[in-house]
Amino acid sequence: MKLILSDKPLKIDRKNDDTITFIDLSALNISNCIGCFGCWTKTPGKCVIRDDATMVYPKIAASDHLLYVSRIKYGGYDTVMKTMLERAIPVQQAFIRMVNGETHHVQRAVVPKKAVILAYGEISEEEQELFRRLITRNAHNMNFESYHVRFCTEDAVDETVNSEVEKWEK
């Protein structure tokens, strides 16, 4: 499955590819993770908050191609995308394992991903560098087997997304 997860509506030219799922997080009702560990220790694999996030994280887990589209803030994802990523921890277990010489959580049935992360906004070089470092860390915790980080202005988001979708369709 190919998944596009965005913090804003997008005009995507999907042509004939039915395997692409697009989710506009800004149109969903997703509240903050409350850090209760319920998804690890009470109802493993399921969040105890039964809002729209419970429809999104299984799709993140099942995707082999992933495109995240997010505004950038302080060198990280802005609030809409970050809220969803925090709510995605049911895809991991509480238990710890070694990954690339560091301790990380064991993943449940999370398909390895080819990820593209598109960060948009007015982004300084310093902020770009910090964001790249964040995605390097995410790769360990989110099962990215490969990833590519792109930056653009807000005006260029649709065009950039479509250029990435074209690459998937080739």
Add this chain to the structure above:
Amino acid sequence: MGKMMILNGSPRAPRSNSKQYAQIFSEKYESETEYYNISKNNHLELCEKMAGFSHVLLVFPLYADAIPVTLLHFLKTLEQHPPITKPVISVLINCGFLEYQQNEIAVEMIRLFCRQNGYRFGSVLKIGSGEAILGTPFRFLVVKKIKKLAVSIATGKYKTLHVTMPLPRRMFIAASTRYWTEYGRKNGITKEQMETMQIEQ
């Protein structure tokens, strides 16, 4: 030495490890401290109060490799409603992983916020194995480092400090497995149930 505002940015602030770390800090800081949880509805109130403090300590856990969204929301409000005099901002961060270094991106995000908004950045304490360390014999190591953090801020000799359990990774993984298995057992959930590979099924 200035008056310190301690802000807890943990999503589970009232019953968080961050609250315990903040409490230890209050005991070790030799001047007055006031503690607040960041909640959904108190951002403007906290921004207004901040004018009365020369120092702020942000205490929070690492969430998805970065600062928790609770804190991110607050910083965005603070950006729009800055106090007239800006305090020095210090950081006390913890993550559940053994490597305190996993906190670094989140610290850099706060540093970037400070640079973009004209706040002086103070001291940092990065805690690894922070979910469990306070309940272990290694608690004293954290208390010692929090005291160092408090002294560094009080004297204006800002430092970057760190602490974690002094365990080989294999032993840490075994200890954390016992910790989480016990956590599940208290909820009536077995280790095998916690290890399910299924998601929302």
